[in-house]
Amino acid sequence: MHRVRVRVVEDALDANNTIARANRDDFDRHGVTVVNVMSAPGAGKTTILERILRDGIGDLRVGVLEGDVQGSLDADRLAHLHVPVTQLNTGSGFGGECHLDANMVRSALPSVPLDEIDLLIVENVGNLVCPAEFHIGEDARIMVASVAEGDDKPGKYPLMFRTCELVVVNKIDLLEHVDFSMERFDGFLDAVHPGVDRMRMSARTGEGVDALRDWLARLPDRAAAPA
Amino acid sequence: MHRVRVRVVEDALDANNTIARANRDDFDRHGVTVVNVMSAPGAGKTTILERILRDGIGDLRVGVLEGDVQGSLDADRLAHLHVPVTQLNTGSGFGGECHLDANMVRSALPSVPLDEIDLLIVENVGNLVCPAEFHIGEDARIMVASVAEGDDKPGKYPLMFRTCELVVVNKIDLLEHVDFSMERFDGFLDAVHPGVDRMRMSARTGEGVDALRDWLARLPDRAAAPA
Numbered sequence: 001m002h003r004v005r006v007r008v009v010e011d012a013l014d015a016n017n018t019i020a021r022a023n024r025d026d027f028d029r030h031g032v033t034v035v036n037v038m039s040a041p042g043a044g045k046t047t048i049l050e051r052i053l054r055d056g057i058g059d060l061r062v063g064v065l066e067g068d069v070q071g072s073l074d075a076d077r078l079a080h081l082h083v084p085v086t087q088l089n090t091g092s093g094f095g096g097e098c099h100l101d102a103n104m105v106r107s108a109l110p111s112v113p114l115d116e117i118d119l120l121i122v123e124n125v126g127n128l129v130c131p132a133e134f135h136i137g138e139d140a141r142i143m144v145a146s147v148a149e150g151d152d153k154p155g156k157y158p159l160m161f162r163t164c165e166l167v168v169v170n171k172i173d174l175l176e177h178v179d180f181s182m183e184r185f186d187g188f189l190d191a192v193h194p195g196v197d198r199m200r201m202s203a204r205t206g207e208g209v210d211a212l213r214d215w216l217a218r219l220p221d222r223a224a225a226p227a
Numbered sequence: 228m229h230r231v232r233v234r235v236v237e238d239a240l241d242a243n244n245t246i247a248r249a250n251r252d253d254f255d256r257h258g259v260t261v262v263n264v265m266s267a268p269g270a271g272k273t274t275i276l277e278r279i280l281r282d283g284i285g286d287l288r289v290g291v292l293e294g295d296v297q298g299s300l301d302a303d304r305l306a307h308l309h310v311p312v313t314q315l316n317t318g319s320g321f322g323g324e325c326h327l328d329a330n331m332v333r334s335a336l337p338s339v340p341l342d343e344i345d346l347l348i349v350e351n352v353g354n355l356v357c358p359a360e361f362h363i364g365e366d367a368r369i370m371v372a373s374v375a376e377g378d379d380k381p382g383k384y385p386l387m388f389r390t391c392e393l394v395v396v397n398k399i400d401l402l403e404h405v406d407f408s409m410e411r412f413d414g415f416l417d418a419v420h421p422g423v424d425r426m427r428m429s430a431r432t433g434e435g436v437d438a439l440r441d442w443l444a445r446l447p448d449r450a451a452a453p454a
Contacts, residue, residue: 041355148375148401171375174401
């Protein structure tokens with residue numbers, strides 16, 4: 001029973017990777033760099049995007065793909081920022097998919113103006129488990145963790161923190177009001193992903209947001225450089 | 228393709244419900260009431276349990292089943308409270324399952340001293356999507372939402388808030404430091420689950436914890452009453 005399940009999951013992930021490569025070919029052909037932003041629900045992904053997009057990212061033309069189980073609450077929040085935002089809902093039937101996969105992203109691509117953007121920011125469904133298992137054709141992944149979630153999350157959800165290029169610790173304006181030790185968090189993070197890029201910010205106050213803006217501005221050059 | 232997927236998912240949920248009924252029969256035979264506690268990662272489930280278990284729940288003998296992708300960080304936190312705690316990890320292969328299902332719970336039952344407890348509290352994997360789809364044989368579900376996650380979560384993850392008997396809004400000690408409107412939250416909640424029981428608390432300060440203790444103390448009688 002377990003082996004059958006493992007086989008089914010392996011087949012599903014193989015199929016996903018094939019479609020992710022097709023997405024990647026499309027992104028490359030249009031010269032679009034793609035970043036997949038992941039976090040638990042309510043870690044602040046949308047507020048970070050609001051901050052970043054308000055002042056822009058260098059000279060880059062940016063688009064956003066919003067993944068949600070249902071509704072367009074996040075896309076609505078970004079609507080006034082004059083960047084193209086495409087809503088992608090995963091909620092057809094049952095409780096909805098808990099992650100974006102390559103095929104869902106592929107189905108949304110006709111609505112994304114790839115010819116008019118340089119950087120596509122994909123906001124994944126809020127979830128610390130499954131989004132990490134599904135590549136969508138992205139160049140890089142950012143994992144956002146809020147200090148309100150506690151300092152043990154890299155230890156409890158290791159794959160998510162292992163398969164990203166940048167860890168953003170958000171809501172540092174709450175540090176004095178919650179039980180969160182940055183040293184303990186860094187210890188858990190170093191155990192699962194030693195040396196990964198990391199930064200601290202408060203999207204609410206704006207502290208630390210420029211560092212992420214710079215990181216994103218440099219992403220197309222880094223993505224184009226030979227590994 | 229979509230219809231095949233729907234069929235596969237329906238079959239999986241049917242199989243899950245069959246095993247959930249078997250779990251339920253076992254719980255009933257031992258006179259154990261079961262509550263399934265769900266939330267996003269870091270909403271405070273374990274801190275709530277620490278608070279509740281420290282002073283006990285009326286005369287009830289309580290056991291805990293801890294669901295985590297990996298590790299035993301939460302079970303370790305409860306170890307000093309002198310209640311039987313069983314760890315259940317979902318992380319065999321890939322990134323781990325993002326939820327508990329009936330079969331996982333069934334596999335853990337031999338380690339749960341059903342003859343020695345009246346109430347089994349199951350702490351699910353932190354996730355606002357899939358846990359709602361999988362019954363495990365429980366009598367009731369509690370959904371914990373932290374004010375740090377924002378007030379829009381019932382609108383974005385409706386199934387989770389629709390399939391529970393109680394919604395606990397936690398971390399109200401942070402209310403003055405975050406952008407959270409209780410009215411807006413209640414509005415979203417009423418739209419997806421009108422009239423559901425709800426309470427507000429801070430597990431960190433202890434405010435409001437007694438109301439949850441009372442709710443849990445009355446649960447066995449409510450569960451035994453004819454619907």
